[in-house]
Structures are given as structure tokens and as C-alpha cells.
Amino acid sequence: MAISLLGLSLAACGQRQQSDNSANDFAQRVGTGKVVDSSTDAPGVNSAVKASPPATGDVFQPEKLGDISHVKFGPRAGGCTFSVDGKEMLVAAGPQDRNLPGKATVRVGGKLLLLDAPPGGYQAVKNGTTFSGEGISVAMMPTAKGKGTMTITNTAGQTKAIAGDYVCS
Structure with a gap:
């Protein structure tokens, strides 16, 4: 019983x-x-895509990233996070090998977009580089210790600069 x-x-x-x-x-x-x-969001699936931002999204209004645990940045020696008022808007990473590109992700219109940088590895990501994808490019530039500017450019060549925290590890 x-x-x-x-x-x-x-x-x-x-x-x-x-x-x-x-x-x-x-x-x-x-x-x-x-x-x-x-x-x-299944393990092993890249939740960020190489695609144009959704038509309902505004590239000049990047959203809080949220869960990026399934974003595949490839081999990496370190990464950087850009945030404004505690809201993470970009995460980037790069490999040790300077002959390889870094990668970043942003969320626009509810979709995580995977962006590529030119070769330069983690050092380029840390020192400032431009990440590009379909319909959007994001230039990251450190401005002081722990600070930086994210400059977004759309397909029409219009830009918007956003100041925030740029922390690398």
C-alpha cells in the first residue's frame, strides 16, 4: 500500500x-x-539568421537581444557586448586568428540577425570594426574604457549613432 x-x-x-x-x-x-x-531554439541550431531585417522592423531601433544561447559565432577568443541603460543590443565575438572574421548579432523586428565583420579576429572586434548583413551594417567603435558608439547604416545610406557601454572580455 x-x-x-x-x-x-x-x-x-x-x-x-x-x-x-x-x-x-x-x-x-x-x-x-x-x-x-x-x-x-533547439540545441545546435543557429537562432540568428543571415537575412534582411523584417519589413516590420526598424534597423534604427535595435531591440533587446534576449536569449542568444543558440547563436553560433564560430571559434572565438573573446567577445564584446554593447548595451544602453542595461539593455544588451549587440553581442560580438571573434577568433584568435586575425585572418578570420568576427561575428555579431542584433535583434530587429523580433528577429536575431547574424552579421559578419572583415578579417581581423577578436582584436578587430575589440578595437572597433563594422559588422554587415543584408540591409544593415553596424559599426562599433570604442570611445573610452567600457564605452562605445554603435553606428547603424541602412540600405539607403542613412545612419544613426547610439552611445552606450561596450565591454569586451
């Missing part, structure tokens, strides 16, 4: 745990109210 009660208790806990870890429950806990599409 005690064994069967233990079994029922474990089964009930298992059922509760499954419902608490549903995509809807997770979305509510993190405050998005949206269900996460697990097909794009």
Missing part, C-alpha cells in the same frame, strides 16, 4: 512538473507572453 501511494505521489509530481515546464508556462514566467518556437 505504501509503495503504491509513493508511486501515485511520484506520478503526480511528474505530471505537475511537465505542465510547469510547458512553453506557455515558460513564456509567462519570463514575461514574454509568447510561446517559444522550439524548432528554432
Whole structure:
């Protein structure tokens, strides 16, 4: 009898745990109210894409990055983060080999975009470089210790500069 009660208790806990870890429950806990599409966020899948920003997005209004754990930056010796008022807007990384390019990601219109830099490795990412993708380029330039400017350029050649924190490690 005690064994069967233990079994029922474990089964009930298992059922509760499954419902608490549903995509809807997770979305509510993190405050998005949206269900996460697990097909794009599965381990090993690059959640950032090399594509044009969505038509509904404004390249001059980059959004908070959010979860970038599945973005593939390739081999890297270090990385840098650009943020404004604690809101991460760009993460970049580069390999040790200066003959290889760095990569960065930004979120525009709800989509993570993967951007490429010219060869220069991590040193170029840290010292300032331009990351380019379809319909957008982002120039990062350190201005003082821990500070920097992100200059966004769209396909029409219009630019917007944003000052913030640029921290590399």
C-alpha cells in the first residue's frame, strides 16, 4: 500500500512538473507572453539568421537581444557586448586568428540577425570594426574604457549613432 501511494505521489509530481515546464508556462514566467518556437531554439541550431531585417522592423531601433544561447559565432577568443541603460543590443565575438572574421548579432523586428565583420579576429572586434548583413551594417567603435558608439547604416545610406557601454572580455 505504501509503495503504491509513493508511486501515485511520484506520478503526480511528474505530471505537475511537465505542465510547469510547458512553453506557455515558460513564456509567462519570463514575461514574454509568447510561446517559444522550439524548432528554432533547439540545441545546435543557429537562432540568428543571415537575412534582411523584417519589413516590420526598424534597423534604427535595435531591440533587446534576449536569449542568444543558440547563436553560433564560430571559434572565438573573446567577445564584446554593447548595451544602453542595461539593455544588451549587440553581442560580438571573434577568433584568435586575425585572418578570420568576427561575428555579431542584433535583434530587429523580433528577429536575431547574424552579421559578419572583415578579417581581423577578436582584436578587430575589440578595437572597433563594422559588422554587415543584408540591409544593415553596424559599426562599433570604442570611445573610452567600457564605452562605445554603435553606428547603424541602412540600405539607403542613412545612419544613426547610439552611445552606450561596450565591454569586451
